[in-house]
Amino acid sequence: MSEVRLSARGLTKRFGGLAAVNDVTLDLWRGRIHAVIGPNGAGKSTLTNLLSGDLAPTAGSVSLAGRDITGWSPERISREGLGRSYQKTNIFPPFTVWENIRLAAQSRTPHAARWLQSASRVAQANERAERALELAGLQARRSSVAGASSHGEQRQLEIAMTLATDPQVLLLDEPLAGMGTAEAQRMVDLLLSLKKDHAMMLVEHDMDAVFTLADHLTVMVNGQVIASGAPADVRANPDVQSAYLGAEDHA
Ligand SMILES: Nc1ncnc2c1ncn2[C@@H]1O[C@H](COP(=O)(O)OP(=O)(O)OP(=O)(O)O)[C@@H](O)[C@H]1O
Numbered sequence: 001m002s003e004v005r006l007s008a009r010g011l012t013k014r015f016g017g018l019a020a021v022n023d024v025t026l027d028l029w030r031g032r033i034h035a036v037i038g039p040n041g042a043g044k045s046t047l048t049n050l051l052s053g054d055l056a057p058t059a060g061s062v063s064l065a066g067r068d069i070t071g072w073s074p075e076r077i078s079r080e081g082l083g084r085s086y087q088k089t090n091i092f093p094p095f096t097v098w099e100n101i102r103l104a105a106q107s108r109t110p111h112a113a114r115w116l117q118s119a120s121r122v123a124q125a126n127e128r129a130e131r132a133l134e135l136a137g138l139q140a141r142r143s144s145v146a147g148a149s150s151h152g153e154q155r156q157l158e159i160a161m162t163l164a165t166d167p168q169v170l171l172l173d174e175p176l177a178g179m180g181t182a183e184a185q186r187m188v189d190l191l192l193s194l195k196k197d198h199a200m201m202l203v204e205h206d207m208d209a210v211f212t213l214a215d216h217l218t219v220m221v222n223g224q225v226i227a228s229g230a231p232a233d234v235r236a237n238p239d240v241q242s243a244y245l246g247a248e249d250h251a
Helices: 044-052 074-080 097-106 119-135 151-163 181-195 207-213 231-236 238-249
Strands: 004-015 018-029 033-037 059-064 082-085 169-173 199-203 216-221 224-229
Touching: 004 044, 004 199, 018 033, 018 044, 018 059, 018 199, 018 216, 018 224, 033 044, 033 207, 044 059, 044 074, 044 082, 044 169, 044 199, 074 082, 082 151, 097 119, 097 151, 119 151, 151 169, 151 181, 181 199, 181 207, 207 231, 216 231, 216 238, 224 231, 224 238, 231 238
Parallel strands: 033 199, 033 216, 082 169, 169 199
Antiparallel strands: 004 018, 004 059, 216 224
């Protein structure tokens, strides 16, 4: 059965006089992909930063698995089960694919415990890394130098590094950016395969991918949610068509 893993209520972020995110309420459910779309400057990245703890909200609250995490640091939120990938690749290019994933798995260990790495902690990190490598379909690339991998493989690696922290919730910021058709299809398949065990929020400009992947679609314009619901209903909404497409023309 689906369950809410992450909830935002009345989330607002002001930068001076600008409300970059204005009273946004949304739920992320395990087993569902929730896509957030909107023209440039709509507030999608700011919303993602508020959910991950990279920004503190001006107003509103966020809860993860029923626990209020408003104002927590990104590291603490990550340890609590939220994984986030960034628009720009975050990998260590000279290291191998495996080493990158292994480092990400280790980052899950609290700082204080890293000096006292017991054999069981090392084994747990190795297990998480192994599982993430497999989930992301990167077994064949295990020993490749990350920086020498294709753009698509680097984005896959980033997802694997996020998975290595064992998240319940995944926030994915434009995972298909800069990909060719074949790479994009591989990423779509990967995201679909991760849906069952995760609650996922996807910020993406590739509309074909959005309509293939999304179970729920939210449209933002000027910091506000103008529509949210089943993708077919949202697509047919005249407000979305005029506001979103109208704004996109001027983006
Ligand atoms: N740190 C900041 N200081 C001031 N204004 C900001 C800051 N970050 C974002 N903004 C403004 O907030 C608004 C929303 O920006 P945001 O990057 O969240 O939009 P977006 O929907 O992610 O856009 P894009 O699709 O281009 O990534 C924009 O007007 C932007 O200029």
